Amino acid sequence: MLQKYLHLAEFTIGLGTGSIVLLIGSSIFHGKDGHLPSFYASPLLILAASVILALAFMAFLIVEYEGVQHGNPHTPEAYSLTETLGYSSLVLFCVGYVWLIIEVTH
Numbered sequence: 001m002l003q004k005y006l007h008l009a010e011f012t013i014g015l016g017t018g019s020i021v022l023l024i025g026s027s028i029f030h031g032k033d034g035h036l037p038s039f040y041a042s043p044l045l046i047l048a049a050s051v052i053l054a055l056a057f058m059a060f061l062i063v064e065y066e067g068v069q070h071g072n073p074h075t076p077e078a079y080s081l082t083e084t085l086g087y088s089s090l091v092l093f094c095v096g097y098v099w100l101i102i103e104v105t106h
Helices: 002-031 039-067 075-103
Strands: none
Touching: 002 039, 002 075, 039 075
């Protein structure tokens, strides 16, 4: 199951960072002086937060997995933190993407 979780997080990170880079990279074609309009800031920040949480999820998941492999117990607190990081990343990614689509088509 570890590989499935890691691949999902990698996919989310790839889409989030790709969207951020593509939008910021195309800023030369938007507005004055190559700056994006300010209404793109909030969805981009939410996408960036989802990427950061996904990275934290991956790191914590690997650390916990290694700990269990070395005989440390998998505590309810560690399980809760892992779930919280993973689902928070997915929720922020979805919210950020929907918000970005609304702003781009507005």
